[in-house]
Amino acid sequence: MKQSMMSGMDGMQKMQMTGDTDKDFAMMMKMHHQHAVEMAQMELAHGKSPEMKAMSKKIIAAQKKEIAEFDRWLAKQK
Numbered sequence: 778m779k780q781s782m783m784s785g786m787d788g789m790q791k792m793q794m795t796g797d798t799d800k801d802f803a804m805m806m807k808m809h810h811q812h813a814v815e816m817a818q819m820e821l822a823h824g825k826s827p828e829m830k831a832m833s834k835k836i837i838a839a840q841k842k843e844i845a846e847f848d849r850w851l852a853k854q855k
Contacts, residue, residue: 788808792804792805792808797854800851800854803847803850803851804847804851806843806847807844807847807848807851810840810843810844810847811840811844813836813840814836814837814840814841814844817832817833817834817836817837817840818833818837820832820833821833821834821837
């Protein structure tokens with residue numbers, strides 16, 4: 778899980794900024810949320826705690842919804 782988190786942070790640092798604060802925020806938050814989904818999926822696959830698995834399911838649903846919102850907004854910016 779740490780490797781996935783570090784990879785995500787590395788990807789965000791390497792992301793080319795546009796200079797448009799709104800667009801840069803949306804792109805970075807989308808990537809941040811995608812990594813949260815990946816971490817939650819790892820918990821579902823390998824975790825043992827029912828509480829953490831339930832939290833992971835909530836995180837996946839919420840983050841995917843927000844990713845879709847970022848995608849819609851970014852699509853209108855092109």
